[in-house]
Structures are given as structure tokens and as C-alpha cells.
Amino acid sequence: MAVEVNQVAGEPASVSMGFPVTVGWTHAAMAVYSVLRLNTPVNLKMHIEMHSPLLIDFRHHAFSWSTPLEIFPVDAVHTGLETEPTSDAAPPLFELPGQDLDGLLWEMGINSFGGAPAYWLPPDERYRLTRWPNLTQHRHTMQQMQMMAVLGNTFVSTSELAKLTGADESDAQRLINALSLMRILTRTSAAPAAVVVAPTAATKRQSLFGRLRKRLGR
Amino acid sequence: MAEHVILFTGPMGAGKTTAIESLSEIEVVRTEANNSERHIADKPTTTVALDYGEILIGAEEKVRLYGIPGQKRFDFMWAILKKRAKGMILLVNSDAPDPIEEMLSFIEEFRELYDRGGVVIGVSRADVVAGPTLGDYSDALERTNPDMVIPVFTVDPRNRDQMENVLLALIANIEMRAMFGMMTTEAV
Ligand SMILES: Nc1nc2c(ncn2[C@@H]2O[C@H](COP(=O)(O)OP(=O)(O)OP(=O)(O)O)[C@@H](O)[C@H]2O)c(=O)[nH]1
Ligand SMILES: [Mg+2]
Numbered sequence: 151m152a153v154e155v156n157q158v159a160g161e162p163a164s165v166s167m168g169f170p171v172t173v174g175w176t177h178a179a180m181a182v183y184s185v186l187r188l189n190t191p192v193n194l195k196m197h198i199e200m201h202s203p204l205l206i207d208f209r210h211h212a213f214s215w216s217t218p219l220e221i222f223p224v225d226a227v228h229t230g231l232e233t234e235p236t237s238d239a240a241p242p243l244f245e246l247p248g249q250d251l252d253g254l255l256w257e258m259g260i261n262s263f264g265g266a267p268a269y270w271l272p273p274d275e276r277y278r279l280t281r282w283p284n285l286t287q288h289r290h291t292m293q294q295m296q297m298m299a300v301l302g303n304t305f306v307s308t309s310e311l312a313k314l315t316g317a318d319e320s321d322a323q324r325l326i327n328a329l330s331l332m333r334i335l336t337r338t339s340a341a342p343a344a345v346v347v348a349p350t351a352a353t354k355r356q357s358l359f360g361r362l363r364k365r366l367g368r
Numbered sequence: 369m370a371e372h373v374i375l376f377t378g379p380m381g382a383g384k385t386t387a388i389e390s391l392s393e394i395e396v397v398r399t400e401a402n403n404s405e406r407h408i409a410d411k412p413t414t415t416v417a418l419d420y421g422e423i424l425i426g427a428e429e430k431v432r433l434y435g436i437p438g439q440k441r442f443d444f445m446w447a448i449l450k451k452r453a454k455g456m457i458l459l460v461n462s463d464a465p466d467p468i469e470e471m472l473s474f475i476e477e478f479r480e481l482y483d484r485g486g487v488v489i490g491v492s493r494a495d496v497v498a499g500p501t502l503g504d505y506s507d508a509l510e511r512t513n514p515d516m517v518i519p520v521f522t523v524d525p526r527n528r529d530q531m532e533n534v535l536l537a538l539i540a541n542i543e544m545r546a547m548f549g550m551m552t553t554e555a556v
Contacts (some may be wrong), residue, residue, distance in 0.1 A: 281506045282519040285537060286530040294535075299540035302517040303485070304548035357427075358372060359539045365425045365534050 153269050175262040177238050179331055182206070182258065183270055193234040193243045199227040204254075205243050209236070212248030219249075220289065222257045252332055256288045259328025265320025267308070268327040275312065275337045277326055278307035283334060292363050293317050304340055323335055370429040373452045374535065376419070376461035377478060379470045380438035381409025383492040383525030385419050388433045390528040391482045391535065392421025407440060414439060430537075443477070450478050455486035459525065462491055462499030468508045475512060485516060485545035488521035488538040493524060 178196055185192050185208060194206040195358045201223065204215040217223065236243075259268075276322070279301040296315045300306060306314065312322040376384040391394050392418060396397065399417035419435030442509060458474050459543075460467045471489060475482050505520045519537050523530050 239503065279516060279517050281503070282521070282537070284502055284521050285519070286521045286523050286533055292536065295537055296540050297543075299537070299544040300548070302519070302541060303544045357543055359536065359543055361425050361429070362423070362539060363536060365423065366536070368532070368536070 170272060172228060175224070175258050175317060176230065176264070179258050179262040179327075180269065181233070182255065183268070183331060185233065189234045191240075193236050195228040195232040195234065196228060197232075198223075201226060206251065206254070207236075207243040207248065208249065208251070209238065210242055210246055211251045212242075212244075213251050213254050214248045214349040215254075219253050219257055222261065222289075224261045241348055250284075250287065252284060253287055254294070255282060255332045256328050259331040260324045263281065263323075265318075265323055267323055269331060270340075271326070271330060274307070275339050276307050276310075277301060277329075277335045277337055278305045279329065279334060279335050281330060281334050283311055283329065292368050293321065294325055296359065297322060298329075301329070301335075372429075372431045372454045373449070374431060374447055374538070375453045375456040375478075375481075376433065376459065377446075377456055377474050378412060378438060379409075379461065379464055380405065380476075381411055382436040382438060382459035382461040382464075383490075384438065384459055385415055386524075387457065387474040387490075387531050388419050388421040388435045389526035390525060390531045391423060392433055393424060394422045396421045399437075402423040403450050411437070418445065446477060450481055452487070453481055455488070455542050456481050457488055457490055457534055457538060459490045459492050459523070460505075461496075463493050463497035467491070467499055468505060470510065471505060472508060475509070482513070482516075482518075484542075486538070486542050487518055488519060488534055488541065489520040490525070490534050491520065492523055492525050494522045495524065 181194060185194060191209050196204040198204060202216045204213065206213045217247070242266055257288040262268070279298060282298060282302060285295065293315060297311055298319060300311055306328050308322050309319055311317070311326070315322070326335070370425040376387055378384055380528050385396070385398060385400070388411065397420040400413035400416055401416045401417065403411060403414040405414065414545075415435060415437040416439070423431040423433070425431065436446060436449065456478055458471060458478075460471045464470050475487070478487070481487055489509070491499070491502065491505065502520050502522065509520070519541060521534055521537070523534055525531060
């Protein structure tokens with residue numbers, strides 16, 4: 151297919167596309183979100199200051215990066231991003247299996263948009279999980295785990311999610327962004343199933359989750 | 369004393385005994401005997417009665433961890449246990465001949481626990497054989513119960529941190545389901 155290798159040097163491209171100016175992982179997350187929605191296979195290469203290039207091969211749902219996700223550089227400076235059209239038959243971008251792309255999408259989603267809604271999420275919607283992320287493989291907090299238990303069982307908005315779990319709204323939003331980037335959320339604009347009430351101190355005490363978590367020092 | 373019973377189920381060699389040993393604070397009561405079914409799971413011993421471990425929460429509360437034998441001929445014990453259990457961690461080894469079929473047969477066997485949302489799936493030995501993807505497990509579960517989202521994680525039962533996460537996710541899910549389960553089915 152006659153699509154050229156496209157060199158996007160940081161911010162100006164997104165401005166001309168009508169997006170707000172973004173930096174770092176926000177820009178990267180938007181690129182990934184777009185590529186995931188293309189019908190043709192495209193590889194991504196991200197150039198990041200002080201790090202080796204980050205390579206993504208979406209056909210194999212894999213990425214390759216010498217920086218381990220355990221030390222994910224939240225404030226990394228992205229200097230460029232290349233999209234490279236490929237084909238189903240073309241060889242992989244790096245030696246397989248590489249690393250599971252979900253791990254990167256999780257970190258990228260949590261650490262972009264500064265706790266504001268991802269640009270592709272319309273306002274006033276409610277979300278529910280279609281499946282859980284593979285939590286044993288992603289760094290996560292107990293509060294994120296609790297938010298996912300909510301999302302696995304009912305539709306909630308970001309602010310309802312925050313209220314139910316006592317989380318900051320920006321933390322709830324970061325989680326929604328990540329799960330959305332991982333494509334494991336379903337959305338509805340319908341009214342809530344029931345009035346959401348914040349748990350009282352008494353109900354928190356009654357929660358085995360809370361007591362066990364404390365007991366295990368988490 | 370408040371008690372919460374958590375079951376560890378799954379086929380032979382999935383890592384049930386190992387998981388309880390990772391989590392328990394007391395010396396695990398094991399009931400291993402020589403394995404006469406080496407063709408199913410190639411290891412010297414297998415559980416023949418129940419494994420038992422505990423996590424104490426303060427002086428007044430404990431989590432009891434029970435592991436069933438994976439060998440099918442001991443399934444008479446399952447009936448009593450599933451009545452008492454709050455939740456179940458279903459371990460499936462990725463290197464079983466048909467892990468998804470194994471998972472579904474245990475889900476069917478423990479349907480009442482499953483229907484009240486008290487199940488988490490742990491896919492073990494994924495480091496030995498890649499096996500089906502987590503998406504494959506979720507798709508199969510969705511067909512048996514389309515309204516429910518059952519957590520499915522890869523897990524190494526030898527890893528305590530991972531087992532604690534699996535256990536906490538199970539409890540979080542049970543508690544949230546108790547809070548919302550009724551509501552979502554009515555609201556649709
Ligand atoms: N490499 C690897 N080994 C594992 C994993 N999980 C369990 N094992 C090993 O597999 C063997 C079987 O584990 P068990 O705990 O005996 O299995 P079980 O489910 O109790 O089996 P039965 O009692 O026979 O039903 C042990 O030697 C474990 O150390 C894993 O994720 N990776
Ligand atoms: Mg055993």
C-alpha cells in the first residue's frame with residue numbers, strides 16, 4: 151500500500167489536526183488510540199529522550215523497549231513518533247514474543263491527560279468493564295482494584311466511581327482512560343441504575359476487603 | 369469468630385496446594401499421597417483429602433483456605449465445601465490438554481458460587497506453555513454467563529504477592545457484586 155512513512159515531530163502536527171497541544175504520553179496515547187482504530191496494520195516507533203526507541207507491533211499486540219515498565223518514566227520527553235504501514239505478511243518489527251502491549255497501554259493510559267478525560271471520551275457517559283485487565287502483570291493500587299470491582303459489576307460515571315471508592319476524581323479518570331485505551335470498557339449514556347451513595351465509615355469497617363488489605367499491609 | 373471460607377479448585381497440578389502455601393500464615397495441613405496418575409500431572413505427589421491454611425485478621429476473624437484434590441475421584445467432598453464457601457479461586461494450568469474445557473467443567477460443578485459472582489480464574493504455568501490467551505478464557509466464560517464479568521489473571525501460585533492480589537480481587541468483586549449485582553439485572 152502506498153502510504154509513506156510519516157514523521158511526526160512532537161506537537162505541531164496535533165495542533166494542525168485541531169487537537170489541544172499535548173506533550174509526552176498524552177500525545178503517545180492519542181497516536182496509539184488512533185492506530186488501534188485503523189483497519190490497516192501500522193507499526194509505531196516512539197523516540198523518547200534518554201531512552202531507546204519504543205517499538206509497537208499491533209499485529210502481535212506486542213511492544214519492545216529496553217526500559218522496564220516497573221520504572222515507567224512518567225515525565226519522559228517524547229521527541230518524535232513514526233507510523234510505519236506494514237502488512238499481515240510482513241515480518242514482525244522486532245523479535246517476538248516481545249512484551250504484552252497491555253502492560254504499556256495500562257501505564258500509558260494512567261500517566262496521560264493529567265487526570266483529565268482522554269480526548270476521545272465524550273462527557274456524561276457511564277462505563278462498565280467488559281473484562282478485567284491482567285492485574286498480576288500491572289502495577290496497581292488497592293484503590294484501583296476496588297474501582298475495577300465496581301466497574302465489573304455496574305455502569306458508573308467517573309465521578310460516581312470516585313465517590314463510591316473514596317478516590318480522587320482525577321485518579322478515577324486516569325483508570326477510565328487506561329481501561330478505555332486497552333479497549334476493555336463498554337459505555338452507555340443511560341441514566342444511572344440507582345442513586346450512588348458514598349460508603350460511610352461504618353460500611354467501610356464492614357468490608358472484608360478493607361480489613362484484609364490492611365492485614366496484608368497493602 | 370468471623371470466618372470466611374475460600375476454596376481453591378482446579379485440575380491436578382494446577383497449583384492449588386502451592387497457592388495455599390504461599391498465602392497461609394500457619395503451616396499448611398497437607399494431605400499428599402503418591403501420585404498414581406502421572407500421565408495427567410507429572411509430579412510425585414497429589415492431594416487426596418483437603419489442604420488447609422489460614423490468614424488471621426485480628427483476634428476475631430480468619431480467612432480459611434481450603435484446597436480440594438484435583439483428582440476427580442475425590443469429588444464427593446465438593447458438595448459440603450461449596451455450601452460454606454464465600455468465594456473460589458479456580459486455578460487452571462496453561463499446560464493442561466484443554467485448559468478452557470477444564471475451567472468450564474469446574475465452573476459447572478461450582479455453579480452456585482459462580483452465579484453469585486464469587487469466582488476468580490487464575491491461569492497458572494503460563495511460563496511453561498503459553499496456552500490459550502486470557503481473552504479466550506473470558507470469551508468462553510461469557511458464553512456461560514453473559515451478564516457477568518469474571519476476573520481472569522495469569523498467576524504463578526508460587527508467588528505470594530500475586531496470590532494476595534488474586535485473593536483481594538476476589539473479595540473486592542464479591543463485595544461489589546453484593547452491592548450492585550441485583551441492581552444491574554433489574555435496571556436493564
Ligand atoms: N513453572 C511453574 N510451576 C508451577 C506453577 N504453578 C504451580 N507450579 C508447580 O506445579 C506443581 C504442581 O503444583 P501443586 O500445588 O501440587 O498442584 P495441585 O493443584 O495442588 O495438584 P493436585 O493436588 O494434584 O490436584 C508444583 O511443583 C508447583 O511448584 C507456575 O505457574 N509455574
Ligand atoms: Mg494439591
